[in-house]
Amino acid sequence: MTAALSVTVALSLHEADLADGARVVGNIYSSDGSGATHRNVVFPCGTSAEPARYEVTPGPYVVSATLPSGVVLSKDAEATEGADTPVTLRTAPSPYESHSWQYLMGNIEPYGAYHDGEKIPMPRSRGSRSGVWDKGGLIPPGHAVWVGDPKATSWHFTSMLALAEMPGRQPVALGIARSAPHSVASLELGDSAARLYRFGPQGPVDQHGKPTLGGPTGPRQFLVVSLAGTEHLVTLPAPWDSAQIEVLVNERQSPTGSAVSVTVRDSRVGPALAYMARGAFDAAAALVRDTEELLFGTMENTLAAVAGAYILVGSELTERPQRWDPWLDQLRERFDWLSDGSVLWAMRHLRRAHTEKEHLAARDALIEACDRGVPLFTLGLSRLVHGLSEFPDDPVCARRLDQARRLSWHVDNREPFVIVALRGRQQ
Incomplete structure (x- = not known):
């Protein structure tokens, strides 16, 4: 017996540069426990995106998607033998079509907050x-x-x-x-x-x-x-x-x-960064794992490769060697203007270090990161603070830790990229 569910998330992204839509993460569960289960799978989001097809056994299912904003959508579906059943998950509309990408990421209120009733949010x-x-x-x-x-x-x-x-x-x-x-x-x-x-x-x-x-x-x-x-x-x-x-x-x-x-x-990495910023590393990893070669192959898109590395390193909790480990070496060695490469290398090697020599190698990478400058990614700054804290008796690390901590007090940790709030200018 074979059946299939073809899933889309309906949200107009309005712009030509997003004609293929975005990608979000969801699950397919059997309602009665007898059917197939698909966890952390990828669904397309957008009115013109092709549905994602998943084969299941016939029976009742619950299909759900968690948007980068944190909103959870769900719908019951009945998979019929020999048929391909469409399942459309619908979001509340964006306040403006032009702001739909920001709405998907969770940065702006839904339509009703702007257009229904009298209590419009005020500046x-x-x-x-x-x-x-x-x-x-x-x-x-x-x-x-x-x-x-x-x-x-x-x-x-x-x-x-x-x-x-x-x-x-x-x-x-x-x-x-x-x-x-x-x-x-x-x-x-x-x-x-x-x-x-x-x-x-x-x-x-x-x-x-x-x-x-x-x-x-x-x-x-x-x-x-x-x-x-x-x-x-x-x-x-x-x-x-x-x-x-x-x-x-x-x-x-x-x-x-x-x-x-x-x-x-970016249809995949953009939503993945929003998941990452909210701590949902499993969801973020579901979007980038099948694009590892695209991200790291030539590293022409350096920042996308760094974003993918943060997600992969953050979601990998074991010490086992990974095929992307050599790519961390390249990010550190090839892009000396970008401290994130050194931070990523240090994160990975601190987790795997067992000898004094290995700990010192990670320490050196953290110092190198500080000397290269403030990370582009907010997660890099927080990981820099965490890593330097591992060496409290080292005066070289302590000086840099003080700088990183002080700057972190001015940075919005809810955002994927470093945004620093500045004090007012003297008149």
Whole structure:
């Protein structure tokens, strides 16, 4: 006896760059205990995505999906012998189609919070619309400052701590930029109090994905935004191959509590990062395990490879050698501007260390990571703090641990990429 369930999650993602939809993780359980079970399987999400087909034995089933936002969808289904039964899981709608990716990731409220009833979420304050400063004065409301070519020292701990702890007279963007920073207007989409910015490999793009600015780019890129009187230094994970990076600046109350959220419009790794940020490593791993070769083969998309490595290292609890272990060596050796490679190597080797020599090798990688600069991924910063704490009597580690801890107090740990809240600038 054979039957099949073909599953999709219906949520319009609206944009051409997501024509194939996103991928989310779910389960198929037999209601009466006699049928097949599929755990941590991948379902497509999007109105034009092809359904995922899973063979089962005939009988009653419960199909469920946990979205990156944490929302759980479920539906009963009856698998019939010799038939392919469609199962569509439906979400509550996004408040605006343009914000559907942010809604899927859990960064914005559902449709009803904006359009049903009178209690519409209010912006945090009038001051949240005050903009940020650049060389020419006050930037208009709804704008931010893109620093595509920062100084190499701008992502070092000393520099970021100075910005976070000591109010300065110079505008943040000017202080960290090597080439001139640029004012960027938010996209004219949806709600002005939940404004979107998008970036391609070479910088800001419009709502159709066309570049709006030129200029040199460095190995790291930043965005400086202002919200409720506080400036935020936002790490942009760019370039990310051809995928767009999306930043939501939410003047209303976000479901996660994060005022600024950064996501990658990558059908698999984007949702995987959202699962990872919420601690759901098994779900995140389900999305990247079958794309290991794609992520690590040539490492042309360096940041996607790093994201995959964080998920694989975080979800692997044994000491057994893995086929991706040599890729960690490459991430550490080939990309010395990216401290995450050293952090990942240290994480993996601390877990497997049994001798003093092995512990010291992990220690050296942690020190190397600190000296290369602040990790791009928030998980990297927290793992750096955790790893350095393993060497409390080592003065070299203790100094770096102090820096990493102090910076972590200014970083939003709910977000996958490092976002530093800065103190106000002196007038």
